[in-house]
Amino acid sequence: MHQLLESWKESLLFFKPVHFKFFLLNTFKTAFETYKLLFRYFWWLVLIYVMVAYYYVYPIHAYYHAYPIYLHAKNYLINWIVELFFVFVVFLAARPSATKKNFAYFIQRIVYFVPFFVWGIIVSFFMLFARHTGANFSGPMGILIGAIFYSLGGAIAGLVFFWILLGEFLKYIDAFIFIDLVIVGLMTIWLFPLIIFFILFLLDSGKYHFKTSFFSAMRALKMTWYNYPFCFIMHMFLVVIGAFFNLIIRYLLSYSMAITVHNLGIILLSPIAICLFTNFYGKRVKEQYKIYFEESLSMWE
Secondary structure, three states, X not given: OHHHHHHHHHHHHHHOHHHHHHHHHHHHHHHHHXXXXXXXXXXXXXXXXXXXXXXXXXXXXHOHHHOOHHHHHHHHHHHHHHHHHHHHHHHHHHOOOOOOOOHHHHHHOHHHHHHHHHHHHXXXXXXXXXXXXXXXXXXXXXXXXXXXXXXXXXXXXXXXXXXXXXXXXXXXXXXXXXXXXXXXXXXXXXXXXXXXXXXXXXXXXXXXXHHHHHHHHHHHHHHHHHOHHHHHHHHHHHHHHHHHHHHHHHHHOOHHHHHHHHHHHHHHHHHHHHHHHHHHHHHHHHHOHHHHHOOOOHHHO
C-alpha cells in the first residue's frame, strides 16, 4: 500500500510547473518527430483515410435512410480498418527505439498489428453496444450503462462517476447531442492510458505470441493503477477537449459533415496525445522497472 501511495504521489509531481513544462516540451518534440515520420513514409495512408472519411463515412450520415444496413456495416468496417492501421503506425513512430526508424523498421513490426486489430474489432462491438444502450435508455440508467462500457476500455472506475456528473450537467441538452458526447469518449478510445501502455509494452517485448500479449496487458494494467492520478487527470483533460470540439463543430456544421470533421480531427491530432503518454511511459518504466518486470509477473514468463 505504501508503494502504491508513493507512486501516486510521484505521478502527481509531473504537474509541478517546472516538471510539467519540460514534460510538455519533450512531448511536442516527440510529436513533431512522429509527424515527420508519418508524412515521410505514410503520407499515402493519410490521403487514404481522408478519402475514406469523405467517400464512405460522410455519405452514410448525409443520406442515412438511403443506405441499406449492409452498406452501413461495410463503410464503417473500411473506415475502422484504415483508422486502426493509421493509429498502429503512430504507435510505431512515437515509441522510443534504438533502431533507425525507416520503412524497414515499420515492416519488421507489422506482425504486432494482429493483436491490435483483434482488440480493435472487440472494441468496435463495445462502441456499438454502448451507443445502442445510450439511445434506448434515458436518465441515470442510460448514463450508467454507457459509462460502464466506457470505463471498460480505460479500466478506470472513476470514469463512471465522471460521466454520471456530466449527464447531470447536460440533462437539459438535446438527447442526441448528449449521446454524441458519450460517443466522443468512445471515439477517443486510442487515448486510454491502459491501451496506450498495452501497445507500448507489447512492442517492447521483442517477440510476439499470446503469452506476451497477456503479460503486456497485465503490465499496462499495473502501470495505469500505479500512476492513476496522472492517467485520470490527463485523460479527462483530453476527453473534455474532445467534447468541446465536438460541441462546436456540431453547432457550426451539419450532422453528417460534423461527424466527418470529428473523425478526421481525432485521428490527425491523436499523435500528440499518444506521444504524451508515450513519454510518460518511457520515464516511468525506467523509474519503476522492478514493479513491471521483476515483481509477480516475471516468475511466470
